[in-house]
Amino acid sequence: xxxxxxxxxxxxxxxxxxxxxxxxxxxxxxxxxxxxxxxxxxxxxxxxxxxxxxxxxxxxxxxxxxxxxxxxxxxxxxxxxxxxxxxxxxxxxxxxxxxxxxxxxxxxxxxxxxxxxxxxxxxxxxxxxxxxxxxxxxxxxxxxxxxxxxxxxxxxxxxxxxxxxxxxxxxxxxxxxxxxxxxxxxxxxxxxxxxxxxxxxxxxxxxxxxxxxxxxxxxxxxxxxxxxxxxxxxxxxxxxxxxxxxxxxxxxxxxxxxxxxxxxxxxxxxxxxxxxxxxxxxxxxxxxxxxxxxxxxxxxxxxxxxxxxxxxxxxxxxxxxxxxxxxxxxxxxxxxxxxxxxxxxxxxxxxx
Numbered sequence: 001x002x003x004x005x006x007x008x009x010x011x012x013x014x015x016x017x018x019x020x021x022x023x024x025x026x027x028x029x030x031x032x033x034x035x036x037x038x039x040x041x042x043x044x045x046x047x048x049x050x051x052x053x054x055x056x057x058x059x060x061x062x063x064x065x066x067x068x069x070x071x072x073x074x075x076x077x078x079x080x081x082x083x084x085x086x087x088x089x090x091x092x093x094x095x096x097x098x099x100x101x102x103x104x105x106x107x108x109x110x111x112x113x114x115x116x117x118x119x120x121x122x123x124x125x126x127x128x129x130x131x132x133x134x135x136x137x138x139x140x141x142x143x144x145x146x147x148x149x150x151x152x153x154x155x156x157x158x159x160x161x162x163x164x165x166x167x168x169x170x171x172x173x174x175x176x177x178x179x180x181x182x183x184x185x186x187x188x189x190x191x192x193x194x195x196x197x198x199x200x201x202x203x204x205x206x207x208x209x210x211x212x213x214x215x216x217x218x219x220x221x222x223x224x225x226x227x228x229x230x231x232x233x234x235x236x237x238x239x240x241x242x243x244x245x246x247x248x249x250x251x252x253x254x255x256x257x258x259x260x261x262x263x264x265x266x267x268x269x270x271x272x273x274x275x276x277x278x279x280x281x282x283x284x285x286x287x288x289x290x291x292x293x294x295x296x297x298x299x300x301x302x303x304x305x306x307x308x309x310x311x312x313x314x315x316x317x318x319x320x321x322x323x324x325x326x327x328x329x330x331x332x333x334x335x336x337x338x339x340x341x342x343x344x345x346x347x348x349x350x351x352x
Contacts, residue, residue, distance in 0.1 A: 010246060011246045011247060014239055014242040014243045014246050014247075015243060015247075015255060017235060017238075017239040017242070018236070018239035018240065018242075018243050018252075018255060018259075019255065019258065019259060019262065021232055021235035021236045021239055022236055022239075022256075022259045023259055023262050023263055023266065024232050025229060025232040025233060025236050026259070026263050027263075027266065027270075028225060028228055028229050028232060029041075029044070029229055030267075031225060032044075032222070032225040032226065032229060036219075036221060036222050036225060038216065038222055038225075038226070039205075039209050039211070040201070040202075040205040040209065040211075040213040040216070041090050041205065042086070042087055042090050042197055042200065042201040042204045042205050043197070043198075043201035043202055043205050043213045044226070044229065045086055045090075045197050045201070046194050046196075046197035046198040046201045047226070047230055048229070048230055048233035048234075048236075048237065049190050049193045049194035049197065049233075049237065050190075050194040050198070051230040051231070051233065051234060052186065052190050052194075052233060052234045052237045052238070053187065053190035053191050053194060055234045056183065056186065056187040056190065056234075057187070059183075060187065065181065065183045065184065065187075066184070067184065067187070068180050068181075068184045069188070070178040070180060070188075071178065074174060074178070075185075075188045075189050075192065076192055078167070078170050078171075078174060078185075078189050078192075079188075079189035079190070079191070079192025079193045079196070080192055080193075080196050081163060081166065081167045081170070082167045082189065082192075082193045082196075083192065083193040083194075083195075083196025083197045083200075084163055084196065085160065085163035085164045085166075085167045086193075086197060087196075087197060087200055087201075087204055088156060088159050088160035088163055088164075089104075089160045089164065090204060090208070091156045091160070091204060091207075091208070092104050092153065092156045092157045092160045094207075094208035095150065095152055095153035095156055096148070096150070096153035096154075096156070096157060097148040098145065099143075099144045099145045099148070100148060100149065100153065100157065101157070102139075102140070102143040102144045103140070103144055103157075104157040104160060104161060105256075105260075106136050106139060106140055106144075107157075107161050108161055108164055108165055108253055109132055109135075109136060109250060109253045109254070110132075110136075111161050111162065111165045112165045112168065112169065112249050112250050112253060113129075113132070113250060115165055115166070115169060116169060116249070116250075120169070120173075124250075125296070125300065127296045127300075128293065128296055128297070128300075130292075131289050131292035131293035131296055132250070132254070132289065132293060133289075134285060134286075134288055134289030134292060135254060135257060135286050135289025135290055135293060136257075136289070137285060137286075137289070138282050138283065138284070138285030138286030138287070138288065138289055139257045139260060139261070139282065139286045140282070141278060141281060141282030141285060141286075142260075142261065142264060142278070142279050142281075142282025142283050142285075142286060143260065143264070143282070165249070168244055168249035168252060168253075169249050171185070171240075171241055171244040171245065171249070172244050172245060172248060172249055175241075175244075175245040176245075181245070182238065182241035182242040182244075182245040182246075183238065183241075183242075185241055185245075186237060186238060186241045190237070201213070202214070240252070243255060251297070254290060254293055257286060257290070258286075258290055261283045261286055261287065264279060264283065265283065
């Protein structure tokens with residue numbers, strides 16, 4: 001199997017793992033929060049990250065991956081920013097209607113495109129922009145029901161969008177800049193993310209729920225679902241970093257909307273949640289956008305690979321062509337120095 005085929009298989013595996021683990025944790029958390037009344041999302045996320053770090057530390061001791069330290073300031077800033085973005089998303093949901101929160105999530109893709117275009121000089125073709133527009137339209141139709149606006153909620157949503165976009169862009173750029181794997185980056189940043197949410201989580205959850213997470217009645221059933229949620233989160237966090245590192249922040253957001261459509265579908269099939277023709281139409285439109293986006297990305301990726309291969313072959317041909325080497329060396333004498341120019345004197349004698 002060639003290197004390109006291996007990379008494609010790895011990308012497909014990362015995308016599949018992300019979808020399966022994310023849908024699983026949503027179903028688990030929905031049972032935990034809706035059925036068992038544990039509604040402390042931010043604190044639960046801090047436990048997720050703590051378990052993720054402990055799991056990766058065990059993997060490190062088992063030598064399943066290599067620890068590669070790099071710029072501590074970059075890791076610290078990245079970890080804290082990730083924690084803040086998660087807290088802001090939860091606050092956005094708490095201070096806005098569900099419809100406005102869904103609009104916030106939809107806005108992450110165009111914001112990411114804008115930031116990468118302006119600050120990273122990344123180019124998105126019109127075809128990609130068109131497919132993303134179809135995707136966002138479909139998800140909007142399927143999920144956005146009401147749009148109740150308020151100043152505090154709008155500010156929190158704006159901050160959540162910006163921090164989430166920057167954090168996901170950094171997930172991709174840090175892996176490339178410091179040549180670290182997704183596992184190495186997650187291992188080093190998870191403690192800072194967990195600490196940020198562990199400190200702020202109980203306060204934010206208390207603000208949103210008017211309940212104390214430490215005073216909650218932790219029955220055996222609740223504890224079982226919390227442990228299950230934390231175990232699934234290891235796969236969720238790992239696959240998130242893996243997908244963004246192998247693809248891009250925009251592709252990860254597209255995948256996120258696929259998960260939303262799957263969660264809506266599973267909710268209807270398994271949990272008998274309300275489902276309307278509007279949901280069906282919106283999901284159908286979104287799937288068309290996703291398929292179109294995937295197809296265009298594949299075509300453009302193959303085109304770039306062919307162009308890169310053609311340039312490499314051209315360079316090799318130039319290096320191996322004796323005529324090209326002779327031409328390039330024609331201006332050199334036997335000692336490797338440039339020959340002295342001939343000069344005509346006033347008495348017409350030729351001097352070297």
